[in-house]
Amino acid sequence: MADTIFRKIIDGGIPAHKVYEDERVLAFLDIGPLSQGHTLVIPKEPAETLDQLSDESAAALGRVLPRICRAVMAATGTREYNVLQNNGHGAHQAVFHVHFHVIPKPNPHEGLGLSWPAHSLDQAAGSRLAERIRRALG
Numbered sequence: 518m519a520d521t522i523f524r525k526i527i528d529g530g531i532p533a534h535k536v537y538e539d540e541r542v543l544a545f546l547d548i549g550p551l552s553q554g555h556t557l558v559i560p561k562e563p564a565e566t567l568d569q570l571s572d573e574s575a576a577a578l579g580r581v582l583p584r585i586c587r588a589v590m591a592a593t594g595t596r597e598y599n600v601l602q603n604n605g606h607g608a609h610q611a612v613f614h615v616h617f618h619v620i621p622k623p624n625p626h627e628g629l630g631l632s633w634p635a636h637s638l639d640q641a642a643g644s645r646l647a648e649r650i651r652r653a654l655g
Contacts, residue, residue: 541577
């Protein structure tokens with residue numbers, strides 16, 4: 518895995534406005550926020566995408582994310598927010614180290630904008646796909 522800006526923050530080579538840290542997780546303010554309180558939550562384990570992350574680091578993120586969301590909402594007074602996580606260049610990942618964005622949505626003009634080009638799920642194709650996913654889970 519490349520030496521990313523997040524690795525440099527974890528190692529202390531680049532300063533950050535840290536809001537939380539334990540042995541597996543670090544959270545800090547985004548330097549290019551979409552809204553006030555935009556926070557990044559990252560594992561200390563080096564992994565480019567979520568599927569490459571160990572179960573232990575994934576569990577640590579799952580334990581910490583709700584706490585960070587509650588703290589950001591309390592600090593900003595914003596009740597609505599997005600949690601965003603991208604995997605791979607084609608999915609808009611810019612830093613190739615797993616990270617979650619906690620992005621407050623204080624009004625329609627701040628925070629994350631979103632387009633959702635939904636399609637309908639064919640029942641037969643959905644049944645076949647669900648079976649393939651179940652088999653892949655083992």
